Amino acid sequence: MRTFALAGNPNSGKTTLFNALTGSTAHVGNWPGITVDKREGVYKGGKEHVEIVDLPGIYSLSPYTPEEVIARNFILDEHPDGIINIVDATNLERNLYLTTQLLEMDVPVIIALNMMDSVEKSGDKIDAKVLEQRIGVPVVPISALKETGIKELMERAVSMPPMRNGRTVLAEALSAPIAEAEKYFAEKEVSSPVFHAVKLLEGDELETSSREAKNLLSGVQARYGEDLEATIADERYKYISANFSTAKQKAAKPVLSKSDKADRVLTHKIWSIPIFIVILFFVFHLTFSENLFYLNGFTESQAWMPTMEDLGYGETLGGSEIYSNFGIALAACFYDGAVFSPGVILTNLLNLVLNYITYGIGLGIEAAGAAEWASSLINDGIIGGITAVLGFLPQILTLFLFFSILEDTGYMARVAFILDRIFRRFGLSGRAFMPMIMGFGCSLPAMINTRTLADEKERTATIRVIPFFSCGAKLPILTAIAGGICGVFGFDNVDVITYSMYLLGIITAIVSVIIMRATTMRGETPPFIMELPAYHVPGFRNLMLHLWDKTKHFVKKAFTIIFASTVLIWFLQSFTWNWTFIGADSMQTSILASVGQLIQPLFTPLGFGSQAGEYGWVFAVAAITGLIAKENVIATFSVLAAMFVANFEGTEEGVEEAIVMIQNTTVTWPALIAFIMFNMTTIPCFAACATAKAELPKGKFKWTVLFWIVTSYLVGSICYTVLSWWWTLFIWLAVAAVFAALVILKNKGKIKLPALRRKKRA
Amino acid sequence: MGKLLCNFAVGEKGRIASVSGEGRVRRRLFDMGVTPGADVILVKKAPLGDPLEVTIRGYQLTLRKAEAECVETEAAK
Structure with a gap:
């Protein structure tokens, strides 16, 4: 089978053409060494099947970006049988710049002239025949979106002579x-x-x-x-404008396109930032809200919609092992006391299906008469772990869908444009903002989204701080413990505590980025020279294929690395040291509990170590189980509460659990705040770790884990000491000042710090 | 000496005379079509005054003031 490489500028419709050519045969991998998607597929539309490799979108073949180097090496070293160079006809001059470089290589080239329909719509004309005569390689007008001209493109591509000697257009x-x-x-x-x-x-x-x-x-x-x-760059453009201005006939009068009009509003001097905030709000609202468009009022006292229980269906939903009325259960996925957002509805539907599967497997295990530990392994370890992770999938995908739409329409580039000024202060570009803000939803899509960052150091720094933007799953920790603090210590501002914790997370992120950019991730602020693509409606098929890729990717991980680590933690919490199975209800005698007791003193500077008393280890254990999914922190409290209160029944918000924990240990409220901050900034869940490992450059993952541990430990300690003894603030400030002074002096070359140097090499 | 692109007012036009800068930045500017002889219009500035948006070779390009400082233009006619 012959192999053709697809090359072209970003935003030239290359991915759309690739999808049109390969359809369902496409699969995504990684280019060796870097995290740029490598898409491959087979074109089956002609007599001969042809393998298509999608090269990264590039403007040139210079050696400065990994994408360019990959494309260049692929063509030079892998010797494809031909290159399909997609050229955006609406932007002929700049697109042909890459073409002039491709023509210098010893490889057959065919040009797919895309978006001819848009050119004609705007009143211009491009003569493909003239273009072909001038360039000397086949030129085929196509529309990747409407899938026209593709058959002819491929027919001509396979009939090209197998050899072509590179020649230059330079004068x-x-x-x-x-x-x-x-x-x-x-x-x-x-x-x-x-x-x-x-x-x-x-x-x-x-x-x-x-x-x-x-x-x-x-x-x-x-x-x-x-x-x-x-001279060379100049000559290339001279050649292009001399030859192809003739092929392209401009309309007499340029009209203000829809894209220009949209842009006037979306990047308006005053309105751009409010508009952006509103768009962002809707993205999160549609993904996470359990009260769509506030139809049920803005506060609890305004609520007027009846819950399923109010309607007399409470029995059919809770209590029994499986829903006695499928119809009601289904309806409750969409509405229960308030209308749900699409993201929540999808989550509920998936959980409904998962519940049925779990129930079915449970019946099967019971019928087979498996040992208690085996049924616990399957139910709690395997199924529990997988459903905990898969349960996030709908919201992750919904969030991803919205951000993909924003990306594909061209709006994301404008967001970077609007916000670059702010982010440059921290040594990042405006592009880094989106992944960070996505972190409030879920770290996974956020980390994957860092691929839009061109600079490797910037990308690493961004991935590391994404977990500090407290995700949806960390919210229960916040509300439960903040609720517990208010319940036991007599504050009554849960929302103020929650809000401050979010803010503190953001501050931690900013400080970490500044420190990293000054020490281990030092480097020039990457240049910000970027195309602002014309706005356009995203292709449905592209979006769906994109989501499908992410789903496959995520499910594969859920069943491998995440699954393995989940089973390990299940084992630790279900067995004693002498290999006896104890079940989830008596976790206090498990291996995990003794590990918790062992490491408890480590948390003394954070306030929930030795001073927390005999049962202080519950906090350490909860932090460990939180690695599976951050929801587990409170779920673990719920299980452990059974040690203290007979027949303990938890509440949905977990406040009761938190109160039981606080009352049975000797923690103070500063220690609880430290506990929240520790969980917010420490190693994220296994799913996020797996994603970080995949997205980070080779060898950076272990340092990233260390970074998370150190940061969370420091942040926790600072919270605890400062809130307990206010004057310790000055000690911390003094330490920070000394550290900053050392770093600044070192960066100016005045002193040498051996320790920092070593870290840098790693 | 011609006017630097970073000192342009919104709506101002010019023709690029020379491009300076460190290797990577300069190369990137060339690759994006910012070469001597090209016509450039400053379309707008970001809400915080930086970066800039220009039209060059028929498309929209954004760059920071620091990078626009590398671009010298001839006086517009």
Whole structure:
């Protein structure tokens, strides 16, 4: 089977064309070494099946971004049978810039001229035949979105002669130095000598690695001018405008397009930020709200909608093991005392299905007469763990869908544009904002979304702080413990505590980024030179394929790494040291409990260590079970509460559980605040860890875990000590000042810090 | 000496005379079509005054003031 590579600019419709070509045969992998999606698939629409490899979207073949290097190496080293170069006809000049570089390689090239329909709509005209004559390779007008012209494109692609020698479009002025460099490469018998020759003249760092090549370059520069790079870029554009302005006939009068009008509002000087906040609010509202559009009033006292229980259906929903009335159970997925948002409805529906499956398996185990530990392994360990993780899937996907829509419409680029100024202060670009804000929903899609960040260090720093933006699953910890604090210690502002905790999470994130950018993740603020693509309606099929990829990815992880770690924790909490199964109800004698007791003293600076009394280990244990899913922190309290209160029945919010824990240990309220902050900033759930590992550059994951542990420990300690003894604030400030001074002095080259250096190398 | 792109007012037009800057930034500017001879219009500034949005070679490009400082233009006619 022959292989064709698909190359083109970002936003040129490349992914749409790829989806149209390969349909369901596509699969996503990673390019070796970096986290850029590698999509492959098979085109089956013609006589001959053709393998299609989607190269990353690029503007050029320079050596500065990993995407460009990948595309370049793939064409040079893997020798595809041809390149399909998709060119956005509405933006011909800049798109052809890449084409002129591809033409220099020894590989057959065919041009897919996309979005011809938009060009015609705006009144312009491009003559594909003229273009073909000028460029000298086949040019086929297509519409990737409407899937027209694709058959002809592929017919012509497979009938191209198998060899084409690279040639350059650069004018006479450069022909002598190019010929000289070409001769050098031809003698070394490398393929694509023309391409290498031109790149060498550009001073490309991938070509000038050898001494010989360097000497050649400086020799050429001495004779033909130092700044060949500028001349070459200039000549490319000169060639393009000289030849293709003729192929393209501009309409007499340019009209203000819909995109321009939309842009005037969305990036308006005053309104852009409020509009952005409103859009963001709706995204989160539609994903997480259990009171859609506040139909049921804004506060509890305004609530007027009856719950299912009020309607007399309480019996059929709770109590018994499985719903006695499927219809009511189904209805309760959509409405129960308030109308749910789409994200919540999907979650409920999935949980409904999972409940039936769990119930069915439970019956099966009972019928088979399995041992108690085996049925617990299957029910609590395996099924419990998997459903806990899969339960997030609908909301993760809903959130992902909304952000994909915003990305595909071109709005995300504007958000980066609007907010860049603020983020630059912290050494990040405006692009980093979206992943961070997504973190409030769920860390998983947020971490995956960091792929839009071009700079590796920026991406690493962003992934590390994403968990500090407290996700949906951490909210129960907050509300339960804040509720408990208010119940026991007599505050009555749960919302103030919750709000401050969120704020503190954000502050931790900002401080961490600043520190990282000054120490281990040091580097220039990445340049922000970015295309603002025209707004357009996203393609439904693209969105769905995108979501499907993410689903597959997530489910695969749920059943491997997350699953394994979940079973491990189940084992620790269900067995004693002498291998006796104890079940979930007597967790206090489990291996996990003794591990908790062992590490309890470690939490002394955070206030819930040794000073928390005989049962203080419950906090350590809860923090460990929280690694499966942060909901488990409160669920563990619920289980452990049985130690203190016979026949304990928890509440949905977990406040009762928290109160029982507080009353039976000797923790103080500052320690509880520290506990909340510790859980918010420590290692996130296993699902997020698995995602972080996949998204981070190689070798960075273990440092990231260490970073989370250290940060949470510090933040917890600061909270506890400062809230217990206010004057300790000055000690912390003094330590911070000394640290900052050392870092600044070191960065200015005044002193040397051996410890920091070592960390940097790692 | 011509006017730098970072000093343009909204709506101002110019033709690029030269592009300076560190290797990576300069190369990126070239790749995005910011080369000598190209016509450029400053379309707008972000709400906080930076970055800038320009129209160049028929499309919208955003860049920071610091990067626009590398772009020198000829006086517009």
